[in-house]
Amino acid sequence: MESSSELDRLLFFEQARKISEATYASNPLDADNLTRWAGALLELSQFQSVPDSQKMIQDAISKLEEALSINPKKHNALWCLGNAQTSFAFLTSKEDEARPYFEKAAQYFQQAVDEDPSNEIYLKSLEISAKVGLSPYL
Secondary structure, three states, X not given: OOOHHHXXXXXXXXXXXXXXXXXXXXXXXXXXXXXXXXXXXXXXXXXXXXXXXXXXXXXXXXXXXXXXXXXXXXXXXXXXXXXXHHHHHHOOOOHHHHHHHHHHHHHHHHHHHHHOOOOHHHHHHHHHHHHXXXXXXX
């Protein structure tokens, strides 16, 4: 059974997803909203079965790519895209199939750092992704 805090988290991100979906209907060119929507999907994907989680992550990736088509320098969307690629890689059962997702994640983390070089979270994500790229698949 899920704990109360997990249920609260699930409900919070489901509400955020619904708000973002409604906002998108009235303003599809809002890169901030698309990024929030993708972030909510990434969080919600953690509560799904592997196939459903992969589908939800792919949906988040699509939303982040859409946000970046509106604003290519949106560093938090780049960082979220790196997280989405990493999440998808960890749900991929074969190392050779997962590796390209890890590589894409590192590229997106690097782009996020390039846009906001003083962001400690981006720097740490890039550092960790480099370690994953050098080590055997976890």
